[in-house]
Amino acid sequence: MALYSEKVMDHFRNPRNVGVIEDANGIGEVGNAKCGDIMKMYLKIENDIVTDVKFETFGCGSAIASSSMATEMIKGKPLSEVRELTNKAVAEALDGLPDYKMHCSVLAEEAIKSALEDYEKRKSEEN
Amino acid sequence: MIYADNAATTKMSDAAIDAMVACMKENYGNPSSLYVVGQKAKEVLEDAREEVVKAIGADNFREIIFTSGGSEADNQALRTAAEIGKKNGKMHIISSAFEHHAILHTLKRLEKEGFEITLLDVHENGLIKPEEVAAAIREDTCLVTIMYANNEIGTIQPIREIGAICREKKVLFHTDAVQAVGHIKVNVKDDNIDMLSASAHKFHGPKGTGFLYVRKGIPITNLIEGGAQERGKRAGTENVPGIVATSVALTEAIENLEKNAEITKVKRDRLIAGLKEIPHSAINGDETNRLPGNVNFCFEGIEGESLLLLLDDKGIQASSGSACTSGSLDPSHVLLAIGRVHDVAHGSLRLTINEETTDEDVEYIIKSVKEVVEYLRSFSPIWRDLVAGKKQFIL
Numbered sequence: 409m410a411l412y413s414e415k416v417m418d419h420f421r422n423p424r425n426v427g428v429i430e431d432a433n434g435i436g437e438v439g440n441a442k443c444g445d446i447m448k449m450y451l452k453i454e455n456d457i458v459t460d461v462k463f464e465t466f467g468c469g470s471a472i473a474s475s476s477m478a479t480e481m482i483k484g485k486p487l488s489e490v491r492e493l494t495n496k497a498v499a500e501a502l503d504g505l506p507d508y509k510m511h512c513s514v515l516a517e518e519a520i521k522s523a524l525e526d527y528e529k530r531k532s533e534e535n
Numbered sequence: 536m537i538y539a540d541n542a543a544t545t546k547m548s549d550a551a552i553d554a555m556v557a558c559m560k561e562n563y564g565n566p567s568s569l570y571v572v573g574q575k576a577k578e579v580l581e582d583a584r585e586e587v588v589k590a591i592g593a594d595n596f597r598e599i600i601f602t603s604g605g606s607e608a609d610n611q612a613l614r615t616a617a618e619i620g621k622k623n624g625k626m627h628i629i630s631s632a633f634e635h636h637a638i639l640h641t642l643k644r645l646e647k648e649g650f651e652i653t654l655l656d657v658h659e660n661g662l663i664k665p666e667e668v669a670a671a672i673r674e675d676t677c678l679v680t681i682m683y684a685n686n687e688i689g690t691i692q693p694i695r696e697i698g699a700i701c702r703e704k705k706v707l708f709h710t711d712a713v714q715a716v717g718h719i720k721v722n723v724k725d726d727n728i729d730m731l732s733a734s735a736h737k738f739h740g741p742k743g744t745g746f747l748y749v750r751k752g753i754p755i756t757n758l759i760e761g762g763a764q765e766r767g768k769r770a771g772t773e774n775v776p777g778i779v780a781t782s783v784a785l786t787e788a789i790e791n792l793e794k795n796a797e798i799t800k801v802k803r804d805r806l807i808a809g810l811k812e813i814p815h816s817a818i819n820g821d822e823t824n825r826l827p828g829n830v831n832f833c834f835e836g837i838e839g840e841s842l843l844l845l846l847d848d849k850g851i852q853a854s855s856g857s858a859c860t861s862g863s864l865d866p867s868h869v870l871l872a873i874g875r876v877h878d879v880a881h882g883s884l885r886l887t888i889n890e891e892t893t894d895e896d897v898e899y900i901i902k903s904v905k906e907v908v909e910y911l912r913s914f915s916p917i918w919r920d921l922v923a924g925k926k927q928f929i930l
Contacts, residue, residue, distance in 0.1 A: 420844065426914045441878035441917055444838055444858045444866065448916040466915040468840035468857070 412469060413503035419473035424480050427462045433530055436522025439515050445471045447519040449479070453527055456487045463519070470502075470509040477501050478516035493520060537851045537896045541737075541828055542686055542714060542887035548739040548784050555741060555780035566773055567762065576775050583782035590785045591731065592722035593748055600747045600755070600765045601778050605713040605734030606637035607758065608747035611769070612709045612730040613641045613680065615749065615756040617650065619707065620677025627676045631655045631663055632872040634682050635711055639868075655681075661690035661820035661873050669700045678707045683715035683731075687856055687869040687885055688820030689829025691719060698727025707753070713737055713745075717788030718826055719796065723748055735777070740784030744777035795890040799827040802888055802897050806830045809901030813908055815921070817930045819870060819883065830886040831856075833875060835930045836918030837882045837911040839866075845907045851900055856883040878917070879929050 412420070434451035445467035452460035461483050463475040478498050482490045495513035499505045505513060538546065547555075558579060564572030566580050584596045593599060602608045613628075620626055630642055632654045642652050653671050655663055663681055672679070679701050684691045694710055701708035709730035715721050716731075717738025723731055730753070734745040749755050761770025788795075803825075807818060810832050819831040834842070839855030846853055856867025858881060865871070866880035875883075886900065912918040920926040 417844075420841070421848065423914070428919075437916060441881070444877075444881040446916050464914045464916040464919060466836065466917045467838050469844045471838075472841055 411506060412473070415477075415501070415503045416470055416473040416505065419476040419502065420469045423463075423472055423476040425462050425476065425483065426464070428464065429460055429462045432462075434523040434527030436519050436524070436526055438518045438522050439467070441466065444468065445512065445515055447471065447475050447515050449475075449519040449523040451520075451523045451527060453487065458482050458485055458487070458490055467512065467515075468509070470505050470512040471515065473502055474498055474505070474512040474516040475519070478513075478520060482520060487524070490520065491524065493517060537892070537900060539886040539888050539892065539896075539900065540852045540854050541889050542689070542826075542885065543854055544736045544742065545739045545889070547736075547741060547780070548787055550787055551740050551780040551784040554783040555776045558776040558779045562775060562779075566775060567764065579779055580773055580775050583778045586782035586786050587746055590782075590789050591716065591733075591748060592724050594724075594751055597766065598748055598751055600749065600769050601773060601781075602745050602747055602769060603743055603774075604736070604745035605635070605711065605732050608732030608734075608745050609635065609637035609711050610641050611747050611756065611758050612732060612749070613638065613645065613678070614758060615730065615753065616678035616680075616707045616709060617645050617648075618756040619754065620650070623677065625675045625677035627651045627653065627673055629653045629655065629668065629671045629676060629679045631657050631681055633657045633661070633685055633687075633869040634680070635686055635713065638680060638682070638711055651675075657690075657872050659874050660824075661685060661688045661869075662824065663692050663697070665693050665696040665700055668697050669704070672700070672704050672706055676704075676706050678709060680709040680711070683710045683712035683721065684719065684826050684829075685820065685869060686714050687867055688831045688873065689714070689826035689887075690820040691715070691824050691826065694728070695726045698729075701729070702727045714826060717785055717792070718828070720792065723750070729753060735781035735784060738784055738788040740781045741777045744774055744781045746781070791890075796827040798890045799888060799892070802892055802894065803828055803830055805894075806886060806888065806897050806900060809897070810904060812901075813905055815928055815930045816908075817879075819873060819875065826887075828888045828892075830888070832884050833870070833879045833930060834882045834884065834908050835879055835928060836915045836921055837908055839881055839883050841911055842882070842884055842904075842907055845910070846903060849903045849907070851903055854885045854887075856885065857881045876929060 429450040432450035437448040439446040448464045495517040499513040562576045564576040566577035716733040731748040736742040815835040839857030870880040
């Protein structure tokens with residue numbers, strides 16, 4: 409059996425939503441280089457809907473695939489739904505991850521949560 | 536497909552495969568049996584042993600124990616030295632920080648049993664200094680164990696000098712020569728070696744076979760108790776086909792050693808020159824004093840596993856010292872031992888080529904690695920920070 413599912417390999421080889429959003433209003437970065445994974449999420453939120461999302465990742469195949477899948481799962485979704493996204497849902501959508509790679513999906517969830525916090529903070533500062 | 540992971544394992548040579556198959560078909564007897572088929576198997580087994588004796592410059596057949604591979608040989612060598620040490624009240628062992636885990640984990644175990652372990656610095660170039668070995672030897676040192684050539688960065692240690700120091704100070708000297716035997720000249724006598732471990736699948740022989748050389752006069756400790764095979768030093772019916780194939784592969788490798796090393800070195804150096812063109816990269820380990828086929832680099836801003844997967848998509852098989860390829864959070868202990876920081880060690884690539892690697896292969900590897908590194912950097916948040924000056928380049 410291969411290390412990764414077809415889905416993981418597909419998202420790794422052809423990552424969706426790669427890049428930067430210049431006018432993002434929510435940015436989150438999690439992980440550290442020491443452990444070998446860093447994820448950065450850029451959100452563009454309008455009327456409580458994630459209208460655009462992009463990511464940058466330094467990490468292994470499953471880290472890149474998890475970021476890519478997570479962005480697909482939240483794009484165009486209302487914040488109420490985005491807040492509910494779990495790492496488990498990301499891993500399941502990828503048809504599973506090896507046990508020792510589950511932390512990659514955790515990072516994806518945390519990156520999105522961190523970007524949402526940044527968005528809330530900016531909003532409260534505006535008011 | 537370009538197989539560039541020969542330090543992980545090699546493809547078996549045709550001669551070794553043929554010898555193995557012929558042995559399985561014709562000499563299927565148990566070497567311990569008295570009848571003709573058994574004795575025939577015993578004969579080919581002992582012929583194979585003689586070949587190994589010749590290949591490493593040993594004195595006689597009693598000095599070779601066939602094992603299941605390099606790890607078992609390492610374990611047995613260390614246990615042997617530890618037992619002798621215990622008897623003489625000498626409980627200090629010297630080794631290096633970047634040994635194979637078969638050595639390091641056994642040393643950890645011996646430490647729990649009361650031994651004191653000194654791990655020598657391997658310096659930035661991945662080379663141990665003989666004078667530091669000499670300085671570390673104490674009255675109670677029972678063993679010095681230093682690998683012949685490193686499995687990740689390929690650096691070749693000053694084994695002959697270290698051996699001479701140990702001989703002079705009357706301390707046992709073991710070397711894990713798994714990466715060296717069949718690739719560079721190894722001679723247990725010239726190199727002042729007391730014990731040596733080797734593994735067949737690293738020199739185009741089969742997996743699951745290897746041997747331990749123990750200089751005559753050194754009392755060997757068993758790991759596996761049972762029958763009287765291997766002069767009672769390693770029980771279990773001998774892996775005759777594997778052993779025969781090992782001797783064939785080894786003899787072949789030694790016969791062609793100089794020629795193959797010359798051919799391979801030229802390609803290795805071209806590969807190194809090509810990869811050096813990648814900005815913010817660095818070679819790991821001394822550039823010239825390394826195995827003929829070993830190339831190991833770090834590329835800043837990327838992670839090794841994704842690099843390997845994308846190279847595999849391009850038909851290139853290589854390996855990395857990143858944490859993700861080891862299943863732990865820490866990158867390679869070898870890269871950390873030569874002073875690479877975690878951030879950079881995660882982005883390592885090991886290419887181990889051989890005489891069959893063509894010039895076209897080398898150019899294709901250089902082109903592919905350049906493309907993949909550039910691509911992965913294009914969406915690496917670390918690379919972005921480095922380029923933007925928010926972080927300092929290390930390489």
